[in-house]
Amino acid sequence: xxxxxxxxxxxxxxxxxxxxxxxxxxxxxxxxxxxxxxxxxxxxxxxxxxxxxxxxxxxxx
Amino acid sequence: xxxxxxxxxxxxxxxxxxxxxxxxxxxxxxxxxxxxxxxxxxxxxxxxxxxxxxxxxxxxxxxxxxxxxxxxxxxxxxxxxxxxxxxxxxxxxxxxxxxxxxxxxxxxxxxxxxxxxxxxxxxxxxxxxxxxxxxxxxxxxxxxxxxxxxxxxxxxxxxxxxxxxxxxxxxxxxxxxxxxxxxxxxxxxxxxxxxxxxxxxxxxxxxxxxxxxxxxxxxxxxxxxxxxxxxxxxxxxxxxxxxxxx
Numbered sequence: 001x002x003x004x005x006x007x008x009x010x011x012x013x014x015x016x017x018x019x020x021x022x023x024x025x026x027x028x029x030x031x032x033x034x035x036x037x038x039x040x041x042x043x044x045x046x047x048x049x050x051x052x053x054x055x056x057x058x059x060x061x
Numbered sequence: 062x063x064x065x066x067x068x069x070x071x072x073x074x075x076x077x078x079x080x081x082x083x084x085x086x087x088x089x090x091x092x093x094x095x096x097x098x099x100x101x102x103x104x105x106x107x108x109x110x111x112x113x114x115x116x117x118x119x120x121x122x123x124x125x126x127x128x129x130x131x132x133x134x135x136x137x138x139x140x141x142x143x144x145x146x147x148x149x150x151x152x153x154x155x156x157x158x159x160x161x162x163x164x165x166x167x168x169x170x171x172x173x174x175x176x177x178x179x180x181x182x183x184x185x186x187x188x189x190x191x192x193x194x195x196x197x198x199x200x201x202x203x204x205x206x207x208x209x210x211x212x213x214x215x216x217x218x219x220x221x222x223x224x225x226x227x228x229x230x231x232x233x234x235x236x237x238x239x240x241x242x243x244x245x246x247x248x249x250x251x252x253x254x255x256x257x258x259x260x261x262x263x264x265x266x267x268x269x270x271x272x273x274x275x276x277x278x279x280x281x282x283x284x285x286x287x288x289x290x291x292x293x294x295x296x297x298x299x300x301x302x303x304x305x306x307x
Contacts (some may be wrong), residue, residue: 030151
């Protein structure tokens with residue numbers, strides 16, 4: 001009985017760690033995408049996103 | 062799976078709010094940008110600082126692809142609007158999910174979601190742009206781009222951490238959050254040596270000054286609509302698609 005309880009606790013804390021990791025991955029993806037569309041100095045990306053960069057008030061040229 | 066649900070929720074929120082802001086931009090913001098560009102093109106920037114790398118960088122159009130004026134430019138801007146909104150929504154929903162998972166404070170609902178949206182607006186527009194570097198129409202004099210981008214990101218991050226400290230930390234540490242949020246403004250945003258516009262014609266300056274204040278107002282209104290709806294939608298999709306799936 002005690003063993004079974006231990007196993008469940010272990011298991012649920014395992015799951016919660018991996019959920020946190022997944023949240024942090026999603027957060028990193030979001031930040032990277034902001035940097036790519038809004039800040040990357042590549043000419044092509046700048047030209048494509050030019051008006052949007054201005055409209056979101058990102059620093060632009 | 063949490064990651065998939067987070068991404069799909071952010072996609073839903075990002076597409077809706079990005080389309081909304083795209084429509085607003087097309088009607089209220091782009092006319093200002095286009096009008097400002099008329100004066101920008103009239104100014105041969107290279108004549109002023111020949112050989113200056115900064116000037117060459119600032120608006121020298123190289124052979125790189127750029128969308129043609131008209132529909133291609135509108136669609137390209139719309140795609141960028143949706144991408145940025147998706148990215149913002151992904152950050153917001155992830156942090157909300159982290160809050161629901163880790164914090165003992167009340168879980169996010171649609172009302173606190175709107176407060177989250179306003180906090181996000183402060184971190185991503187209010188502090189770095191409105192209080193710091195100011196929204197810029199094309200042709201505005203400004204400090205070196207890399208410095209402004211770094212300051213913008215620094216300000217945005219310290220504002221977010223500052224708000225988090227004020228909200229989550231024990232009372233005696235809350236002051237540290239305020240100091241952190243104030244720090245980039247105490248350092249000061251990188252500013253041009255001379256305020257004004259690249260075009261020095263008095264008529265252009267008058268027109269650009271007027272366009273500039275319109276641009277402040279319209280971006281602020283647009284951002285307010287965007288972030289309030291994003292906060293509400295993000296909290297809705299979080300409770301519906303992310304928390305429920307766990």
